[in-house]
Amino acid sequence: MIRAHVPDIVVGRLPIYLRVLNYLLAEGRQITSSQELGDRLGISSAQIRKDLSHFGEFGKQGTGYDVRYLRDQIERILHVDRDWNVVLIGAGDLGHALAHYHRFAENRFNIVGVFDNDPNKIGKPLGKFVIRGMDELEQVIREQNVKMGIIAVPAAAAREVARTLIDYGITALLNYAPITIIAPVGVRVQYIDPVARLQHMAYYIGKENGEES
Amino acid sequence: MIRAHVPDIVVGRLPIYLRVLNYLLAEGRQITSSQELGDRLGISSAQIRKDLSHFGEFGKQGTGYDVRYLRDQIERILHVDRDWNVVLIGAGDLGHALAHYHRFAENRFNIVGVFDNDPNKIGKPLGKFVIRGMDELEQVIREQNVKMGIIAVPAAAAREVARTLIDYGITALLNYAPITIIAPVGVRVQYIDPVARLQHMAYYIGKENGEES
DNA sequence: TAGATTGTTAATCGATTAACAATC
């Protein structure tokens, strides 16, 4: 049965399923089960079966799932069975690490340009890239049909960068700056904030050290 | 009224509230409201009031919240009104960026050591640190009362690193490697996976480009 | 006082889990 509307939280788990399936494949496994996947991910088998049921039927009763088939299906569902071009804005330390991060290309997210507004950086090499000025951004986005952008600039510049990217047609933003981006409908934003994650965990550690909140 | 049990999802939003309160403070604002906070964060004012109600009463009817007071209270609740020592494992590109990431120290998360198992890296400088061997890890954790660890090693090494950190008494892991860590109770794990985030968004972009799932 | 906004309750909405018929 195919879904009317898939909860976003379910979509967000598919990349994790994809990852564990790729590991199973690398181990040479041909068949798996919702139980095994759940054990590896620390979630219930029921949740995995329920999540998958939003998209179709992928297993066989009594047997389980063909690892490669399920992997391929999830890639198709997520639309990651193709290349995606991505622009990276910000050529500081973070931009440097992201420009070198091999997992993007391994997963078919191809960075097609690194941009910065610092005249001292423009024209300089960064890994296999040459840092470009923001004046070239629109052209690259349009010519390479870029839909995804990574924001790796300081907080003070991030809102303006987001606005520019959206103006130029970007509809998915991965934002490393510690600001909330209020985007128009049709534009997705995901946040990466390691400080917020540490703060989240600090709540629990502090508690266990015997203090009330 | 003080809570029996605060949902984890509520705790996870406190760092975001903290962030916007700090921005308001930097703008010189003295008073705010759940409405204003919600507008800035793209969530409902009701949710903010409900979230805060798990921890006490922080506002005044008819007036709103004192920005500084609420900020201080949330810092106290999250236990981020103090320094936390953190170890960083992995001195590759990612470790390099993290070692330079000023927001950790600005938010009182102090990296007290950078570790790697590569003999060619051990002893080399990395920003203000000197890369140390894994044999020094236990001593640093115990002497500096470290409870938090950041994992920035390749996937193949990450599980073993996590196990070691937990053995040495770490109870909060920020994991950048694309693996799931099954940790014992009392140990928290947070994940940073930019590829998973891009894949999550690819689902929606692909759809809008006119394809079924 | 009049106006505004909180804190809280109750209703709604949504996600997870348990259980099991279907079936490989």
Place this chain on the structure above:
DNA sequence: TAGATTGTTAATCGATTAACAATC
């Protein structure tokens, strides 16, 4: 066939929202 595991239903659990009395 017997055993195993899926896909799905219904029940449970939890989170969000709406509404408003309390009150500054």
